[in-house]
Amino acid sequence: MSAPAREVGIVAVLGAGTMGRGIAQVAAVAGHPVVLHDADPQQIGRGVARIESTLEKGVRLGKVDADARDAALSHLSTAPTLDGAVAGAEWVIEAVPEVLSLKARLFRQVASLATEDAILATNTSSLSVTQIGKGLPAPGRFLGLHFFNPVHIMALVEVVKGKSTDPAVLERAVRFVRGLGKEPVVVADSPGFASSRLGIVLGLEAIRMAEEGVATPEEIDKAMVLGYRHPMGPLRLTDLVGLDVRLGIARYLHETLGSEAFRPPALLERMVAEGRLGKKSGRGFYDWHKQP
Numbered sequence: 319m320s321a322p323a324r325e326v327g328i329v330a331v332l333g334a335g336t337m338g339r340g341i342a343q344v345a346a347v348a349g350h351p352v353v354l355h356d357a358d359p360q361q362i363g364r365g366v367a368r369i370e371s372t373l374e375k376g377v378r379l380g381k382v383d384a385d386a387r388d389a390a391l392s393h394l395s396t397a398p399t400l401d402g403a404v405a406g407a408e409w410v411i412e413a414v415p416e417v418l419s420l421k422a423r424l425f426r427q428v429a430s431l432a433t434e435d436a437i438l439a440t441n442t443s444s445l446s447v448t449q450i451g452k453g454l455p456a457p458g459r460f461l462g463l464h465f466f467n468p469v470h471i472m473a474l475v476e477v478v479k480g481k482s483t484d485p486a487v488l489e490r491a492v493r494f495v496r497g498l499g500k501e502p503v504v505v506a507d508s509p510g511f512a513s514s515r516l517g518i519v520l521g522l523e524a525i526r527m528a529e530e531g532v533a534t535p536e537e538i539d540k541a542m543v544l545g546y547r548h549p550m551g552p553l554r555l556t557d558l559v560g561l562d563v564r565l566g567i568a569r570y571l572h573e574t575l576g577s578e579a580f581r582p583p584a585l586l587e588r589m590v591a592e593g594r595l596g597k598k599s600g601r602g603f604y605d606w607h608k609q610p
């Protein structure tokens with residue numbers, strides 16, 4: 319018996335930032351025609367350039383063969399308008415900033431432009447999928463697909479079931495994620511899902527410990543790496559994710575879940591106010607100018 323054909327419908331990716339370009343890359347590598355769109359035309363150019371350089375690096379390291387790189391790039395196109403991006407797409411994946419009103423507005427526009435059977439997915443890392451999709455004409459075809467950064471390396475994708483997501487759509491999404499070479503985990507639409515909610519608690523507690531002088535950031539991280547076999551300590555990870563991003567998630571989870579475990583530590587608030595955002599600003603818990 320031959321294996322069932324893999325789905326290779328058109329994938330539109332909205333937002334060509336860190337996550338959007340990564341999602342576009344893995345979808346193109348998996349054989350989907352991909353259309354990358356961003357409200358900022360310069361970001362589209364940057365996104366494509368980053369995809370090219372990441373694939374090129376893969377070839378240099380022997381992880382991607384040159385034919386696969388060429389095939390992936392031939393599947394990739396860009397669209398300066400939303401209309402051009404979503405027309406004909408089977409999957410529309412949104413990766414714009416983590417602002418509920420922005421995402422909700424974008425999906426309402428998408429719903430009026432996409433084909434009737436398109437599946438719409440948000441890459442939100444913590445917001446309510448149900449809230450984002452509220453008022454859509456076909457909420458059964460709306461769900462969350464939460465990819466991790468860097469997308470081409472991280473295996474996990476949380477498939478988030480909104481209140482109205484159709485079970486058949488959820489199943490298709492699981493197959494779609496597997497077709498991208500990723501491992502799906504199906505989760506309910508609960509703040510922070512199964513990943514961010516746990517990960518952020520560890521990060522916030524580590525910040526409180528650094529604040530109280532329990533140990534230095536290096537020592538706290540070393541304890542988790544050597545004592546618990548974490549691949550990276552929680553403070554180094556916070557630097558990589560961005561302190562502002564983690565502060566936003568902590569505030570949201572504190573508000574929605576009401577647990578003191580998510581109350582943002584004063585040190586985190588202060589560092590963000592001072593512009594110490596982690597790797598992207600050069601300084602966070604570590605001095606990234608000195609890091610390898």
Ligand SMILES: NC(=O)c1ccc[n+]([C@@H]2O[C@H](COP(=O)([O-])OP(=O)(O)OC[C@H]3O[C@@H](n4cnc5c(N)ncnc54)[C@H](O)[C@@H]3O)[C@@H](O)[C@H]2O)c1
Pocket residue numbers: 332333334335336337338355356357358361412413414415416417424441442443444464465466467559
């Ligand atoms: N960065 C991470 O580690 C990470 C991990 C998992 C999930 N996420 C989630 O993915 C989403 C995107 O995060 P990111 O880090 O890629 O952000 P980013 O800031 O790198 O990229 C967002 C992009 O969206 C574009 N944009 C803004 N408004 C738009 C619109 N109306 N239409 C089209 N494009 C628009 C911006 O120009 C920008 O290029 C967020 O919801 C975030 O929470 C991020």
